[in-house]
Amino acid sequence: xxxxxxxxxxRAPALPRWLGLEGLVIGGAILALIVLVVLPVLSLVAAxxxxxxxxxxxxxxxxxxxxxxxxxxxxxxxxxxxxxxxIAIGVPLAWAVSRTNVPAKGLIQLTATLSYLSPPFLTAIAxxxxxxxxxxxxxxxxxxxxxxxxxxxxxxxxxxxxVTVLHTFPFVYLLASSALQSVDASYEEAxxxxxxxxxxxxxxxxxxxxxxxxxxxxxxxxxxxxxxxxSQAIIGLPGRIVTLPTRIYALxxxxxxxxxxxxxxxxFIAITVIALYLQRAFLARRSYVTLAGKGxxxxxxDLGPWRWVLFAACxxxxxxxILLPYGTLIAVSFSKSWGxxxxxxxxxxxxxxxxxxxxxxxxxxxxxxxxxxxxxxVCVVLGTVxxxxxxxxxxxxxxxLDYAALxxxxxxxIVMAVALLQFWLKMPVALxxxxxxxxxxxxxxxxxxxxRAANSSLRQIDPSLEEAxxxxxxxWGTRMKEIxxxxxxxxxxxxxLLVFVPVIQELSASILLFSSxxxxxxxxxxxxYETGYTEPVAALAIVNMIIIAVAIGIARQFGGSRIGLxxxx
Amino acid sequence: MAGIxxxxxxxFYGSKEGGAxxxxxxxxxxxxxxxxxxxxxxxxKTTTLRLIAGYVTPDAGTIRVGDRVVSSADAVAPPDKRxxxxxxQNYAVWPHKTVFENVVFGLKLRKVPAxxxxxxxxDTLAMVNLAGLxxxxxxELSGGQQQRVALARSLVVEPGILLLDEPLSNLDxxxxxxxxxxxxxxxxxTGITFVYVTHDQAEALALSDQIAVMHGGExxxxxxxxxxxxxxxxxxxxDFMGIVNFLPGTVEPxxxxxxxGLVVAVDGVPVPAPVHGTFAPGQPVDLAVRPESVRLAxxxxxxxxxxxxxxxxxxxxMTYLGNLVEYWLQLDSGTALRAxxxxxxxxxxxxxxxxxxxxxxxxxxxxxxxxxx
Numbered sequence: 001x002x003x004x005x006x007x008x009x010x011r012a013p014a015l016p017r018w019l020g021l022e023g024l025v026i027g028g029a030i031l032a033l034i035v036l037v038v039l040p041v042l043s044l045v046a047a048x049x050x051x052x053x054x055x056x057x058x059x060x061x062x063x064x065x066x067x068x069x070x071x072x073x074x075x076x077x078x079x080x081x082x083x084x085x086x087i088a089i090g091v092p093l094a095w096a097v098s099r100t101n102v103p104a105k106g107l108i109q110l111t112a113t114l115s116y117l118s119p120p121f122l123t124a125i126a127x128x129x130x131x132x133x134x135x136x137x138x139x140x141x142x143x144x145x146x147x148x149x150x151x152x153x154x155x156x157x158x159x160x161x162x163v164t165v166l167h168t169f170p171f172v173y174l175l176a177s178s179a180l181q182s183v184d185a186s187y188e189e190a191x192x193x194x195x196x197x198x199x200x201x202x203x204x205x206x207x208x209x210x211x212x213x214x215x216x217x218x219x220x221x222x223x224x225x226x227x228x229x230x231s232q233a234i235i236g237l238p239g240r241i242v243t244l245p246t247r248i249y250a251l252x253x254x255x256x257x258x259x260x261x262x263x264x265x266x267x268f269i270a271i272t273v274i275a276l277y278l279q280r281a282f283l284a285r286r287s288y289v290t291l292a293g294k295g296x297x298x299x300x301x302d303l304g305p306w307r308w309v310l311f312a313a314c315x316x317x318x319x320x321x322i323l324l325p326y327g328t329l330i331a332v333s334f335s336k337s338w339g340x341x342x343x344x345x346x347x348x349x350x351x352x353x354x355x356x357x358x359x360x361x362x363x364x365x366x367x368x369x370x371x372x373x374x375x376x377x378v379c380v381v382l383g384t385v386x387x388x389x390x391x392x393x394x395x396x397x398x399x400x401l402d403y404a405a406l407x408x409x410x411x412x413x414i415v416m417a418v419a420l421l422q423f424w425l426k427m428p429v430a431l432x433x434x435x436x437x438x439x440x441x442x443x444x445x446x447x448x449x450x451x452r453a454a455n456s457s458l459r460q461i462d463p464s465l466e467e468a469x470x471x472x473x474x475x476w477g478t479r480m481k482e483i484x485x486x487x488x489x490x491x492x493x494x495x496x497l498l499v500f501v502p503v504i505q506e507l508s509a510s511i512l513l514f515s516s517x518x519x520x521x522x523x524x525x526x527x528x529y530e531t532g533y534t535e536p537v538a539a540l541a542i543v544n545m546i547i548i549a550v551a552i553g554i555a556r557q558f559g560g561s562r563i564g565l566x567x568x569x
Numbered sequence: 570m571a572g573i574x575x576x577x578x579x580x581f582y583g584s585k586e587g588g589a590x591x592x593x594x595x596x597x598x599x600x601x602x603x604x605x606x607x608x609x610x611x612x613x614k615t616t617t618l619r620l621i622a623g624y625v626t627p628d629a630g631t632i633r634v635g636d637r638v639v640s641s642a643d644a645v646a647p648p649d650k651r652x653x654x655x656x657x658q659n660y661a662v663w664p665h666k667t668v669f670e671n672v673v674f675g676l677k678l679r680k681v682p683a684x685x686x687x688x689x690x691x692d693t694l695a696m697v698n699l700a701g702l703x704x705x706x707x708x709e710l711s712g713g714q715q716q717r718v719a720l721a722r723s724l725v726v727e728p729g730i731l732l733l734d735e736p737l738s739n740l741d742x743x744x745x746x747x748x749x750x751x752x753x754x755x756x757x758x759t760g761i762t763f764v765y766v767t768h769d770q771a772e773a774l775a776l777s778d779q780i781a782v783m784h785g786g787e788x789x790x791x792x793x794x795x796x797x798x799x800x801x802x803x804x805x806x807x808d809f810m811g812i813v814n815f816l817p818g819t820v821e822p823x824x825x826x827x828x829x830g831l832v833v834a835v836d837g838v839p840v841p842a843p844v845h846g847t848f849a850p851g852q853p854v855d856l857a858v859r860p861e862s863v864r865l866a867x868x869x870x871x872x873x874x875x876x877x878x879x880x881x882x883x884x885x886x887m888t889y890l891g892n893l894v895e896y897w898l899q900l901d902s903g904t905a906l907r908a909x910x911x912x913x914x915x916x917x918x919x920x921x922x923x924x925x926x927x928x929x930x931x932x933x934x935x936x937x938x939x940x941x942x
Binding site: 462464465467468469470471472473474475478482483486487 | 622624647648649650651652653654655657658659661663664665674675678679719722723726732
C-alpha cells in the first residue's frame with residue numbers, strides 16, 4: 001500500500017505546498033495580524049510626527065501643556081499606589097492560602113477570582129452610590145441616622161485608588177500564591193536543618209524566591225490600573241482628577257486634536273511597555289530558581305488562634321471587594337429611588353426598563369453578546385493558528401509573528417481605539433461607527449489572550465501525536481480536525497472565556513468607537529450613568545454579571561472539566 | 570514491499586559549517602530486512618529516520634524507495650504520501666481516542682469499508698496480544714500495552730516500510746526483552762522492512778539483519794551484527810559495540826600475508842591478530858580486544874611476562890556479575906584491561922595471571938593521531 005507520489009518542486013522547503021489549506025490558513029493569520037495590530041500602531045506613530053511634513057510639534061504640545069502633564073502625573077500616582085496596595089493585600093492573602101492553616105481558603109480564592117472578573121467601572125458605580133459626598137447612602141446613613149458626618153468622598157485620588165485596587169490585587173495574589181506553592185519545600189528544609197529559624201528561612205530563602213513573582217504581579221497591577229478608562233472617568237472626572245485615558249478621551253472633543261492624542265498615546269504605550277518589559281524580566285528570573293518540579297509540598301504553618309484573626313481579615317476583604325459593591329448594585333437595581341428606606345421602595349421596573357422598554361440598552365445587550373461571541377471565537381482561532389505556526393513550523397520570521405501578537409498587551413484600550421481611528425479614517429472603507437471597527441478593536445486587543453491559551457495547550461501536545469497521524473496518510477486538515485484540535489479543546493474554551501469576559505464589559509476602547517447603532521453594554525452603562533439613571537444602571541450592571549456567569553457555565557460545559565480561571569493574566 | 574536507497578544524504582542544522590546532523594550518508598536497505606541505525610545520542614540516527622519518513626527535508630542527497638525518489642534537496646514527498654508506518658519513542662498513542670479508534674484511523678483514511686476495517690483492527694490487536702482491550706482509553710493501559718497499540722496502528726495499514734524510533738527505550742528491562750522477541754518475530758512474519766533506531770547495542774545485535782553504526786552524523790560501518798561486533802571498521806565502532814580493551818603495540822617485522830595474519834608485539838610479547846588494512850612493520854597500533862576474548866590462566870612464577878614469551882598481568886579488582894566474573898588487570902607495562910571469565914575460574918586481587926588472546930576475535934587499528942576517523 002505504498003502511495004508514493006512526488007510533491008511539485010518548491011523553492012521554500014519550510015513551506016511545502018504553500019497553496020494548500022495549510023498555506024492559506026497561515027497566510028490568512030499573518031495578514032490578519034498585520035491589519036489588526038501592525039498597521040494601526042504604525043499609523044499611530046505616523047500621526048504623532050506627521051502634519052503635512054515631519055514635525056515634533058505634537059510631542060511638544062503633548063509634553064508642554066500642564067493639562068497633559070497633570071494627567072501623566074495622576075496616572076503614575078494612581079499606578080504606583082495601586083501597585084503598592086495590591087502587594088499589601090495580595091501577598092498576605094497568598095501567604096495565608098498557600099502556607100498557613102487559615103480556614104475557608106475557598107473564600108479567599110473566590111474573592112480574588114470575582115474581583116478579577118468584576119468590571120471596575122461597575123465597582124466604581126457601586127461605591128459612588130455608597131460614598132458620593134452628598135447622596136452616597138453610607139454618608140446619608142451616618143449623617144441622618146447615626147448623627148455623625150464623616151464626609152466620605154469617593155471622588156478623590158484615594159477613592160480612585162481604592163476602587164482600582166479591588167480589581168488589581170488579584171494579579172499579585174495569583175502570581176504570589178502560585179510561586180509560594182511551587183517553592184520546593186526542600187529549599188526551606190535545607191535552611192532549617194542548617195539551623196535557620198522559621199523567620200530567617202522566610203526572609204532569606206522564601207522571600208527572595210517569590211519576590212520576582214510578586215514584583216511581576218505588581219507591574220501587571222500597575223499596567224492594568226492606569227489603563228482603566230471607566231473608573232477613572234466615573235470617579236476621577238467629578239473630582240477633577242484627569243488621567244491619561246480621560247485626557248486622551250477629552251482630546252477627541254470638538255475640535256479633535258488627533259496629533260496630540262497620538263503623541264500622548266505613544267507616551268502611554270511607552271510607560272506600559274517599559275512596565276511589561278520589567279515584568280517579563282522578573283518573571284523570567286523566577287523560572288531559574290523555583291519550580292524545581294515534584295518536590296515535597298511545603299508544610300503549612302500552624303497559626304494557632306491567630307488563624308482566626310487572619311480569617312477575619314479575609315472575610316473583611318470578601319465583604320469590601322465583593323459583598324459591598326454587588327450588594328449595593330443589587331439593592332439599587334431593585335429600588336424605585338436609591339436612598340434610605342430601601343424596603344418601602346422595591347420594584348422590578350428598572351429591569352423592565354433596560355430589558356424591554358428602552359431600545360438603546362436592549363440593543364446594547366444584544367450587540368455586546370454578539371461582539372463578544374465573535375471576538376472571542378476569532379481571537380481563539382487566530383491565536384491557535386499563530387501559536388501553531390510558532391511551535392510547529394520552521395517558517396522564517398515566525399518569532400516576529402509571535403512578538404506582533406504580543407504588541408496589544410502594551411496598548412491600553414483607549415490607545416488601541418486611537419490607533420484604529422487613525423488608521424481606518426485614512427482608509428477608503430468607512431468603518432467608523434460600525435460593528436466592524438469595534439470587532440477589530442476587540443480582536444486586536446485580546447488576540448494575545450487567544451495566542452497564550454492556544455500556546456500553553458499546544459506545548460503540552462507532543463508533535464509526535466500529529467506526526468503519527470501524518471505518516472498514516474492524514475492531510476494537514478485531517479490532522480488538525482482529528483488530533484490537534486480535540487486535544488487542545490479544553491484550553492481553547494478556557495481561552496475563549498478569557499476573551500469573552502473582558503469583551504462583554506469593554507469600555508476603554510468602545511467609548512471612542514461606538515455609534516448609536518453599535519452601542520455596547522459597557523458604553524450604555526456609562527452613558528446612562530452620565531445622564532443620572534442610577535437605578536437602571538445598576539440593573540444593567542447585574543445583567544452584565546449574569547451574562548458573564550452564564551458564559552462561564554457554558555464554557556465549562558463544553559470545554560470539559562479542565563477549565564478553570566487562569567492564574568496570572 | 571520495498572527497499573530504501575540512501576545516496577549521499579546530508580542535513581545541516583544552523584550554519585552549514587557548524588552542525589551536520591547527517592553528512593554524506595550512503596545506505597542500501599534491502600527489502601524485508603530488519604535494519605538498525607545504531608549510535609549514541611546526537612549521532613544523527615533519529616534525523617536519518619525522520620529524513621526517511623519525510624518529516625525533514627535533506628540539504629543534499631536523495632532517498633529512493635523502490636525506484637522512486639521520495640526525498641531530495643528540492644522535492645520531498647510529505648510523510649502522508651509515503652505509505653510508511655512509524656512507531657514513536659513516546660508511543661504517540663492519541664489519548665482522546667480508544668484503542669480501536671487509534672488503530673482504525675489509518676484504515677478510515679484509506680476508505681476501507683467499516684466491516685472489513687473492524688475485522689482488520691481486531692486481527693491486528695490479536696497479533697500484538699491486545700485482544701479484548703479495544704474499548705480502553707490509552708490512559709487505562711500500561712506502557713507496554715500502549716507500545717503495542719502504536720505497533721498495531723502502524724501495522725494495520727500494511728506498510729511496506731515500518732520506521733521505529735527507540736520504541737523500547739521507555740519500557741522496563743523485562744518487558745523490553747519480551748517486546749524485543751516479539752518485534753523480531755513480527756518482522757519475520759510480516760516481511761515488512763523494519764528500520765529501527767536505538768542507542769542500545771545489545772538491542773541492535775539481538776534484532777537486526779544489518780546494523781548501521783553512526784557517529785557524528787557519519788556512517789561508521791554497515792554490516793551484520795557479527796561483522797560490527799567482531800570485525801569493527803574502526804575504533805569508534807569497536808568502542809560503541811561493547812566493552813573493549815585497546816592494547817598499545819607495534820607491528821612485528823616478520824609478520825606478513827604468508828602467515829595469514831599479523832603479529833603485534835604487546836608488552837614485548839608477540840600476539841597474533843587478523844589483518845584488515847595495510848600496516849608497515851614497526852607501525853604503532855592498538856589491538857582491540859573484547860573482555861571475553863581474554864583468557865586467564867594461573868601463572869607459574871617463572872619471572873616477568875616478556876622474558877617468558879607470554880603476557881602476564883596482576884589482578885587489581887574484580888566484580889562478581891553472577892553468570893560471569895569481571896577482572897580489572899594491569900599488564901606489566903602498566904596498561905589496564907578488563908577480562909570476563911566463567912565464574913568457575915577464580916582469581917583473587919593481587920594474583921599474577923597469565924593471559925592469552927583469541928586472535929580471531931581481535932582487531933588492529935593504527936594509533937597515529939586522527940587514526941580514529
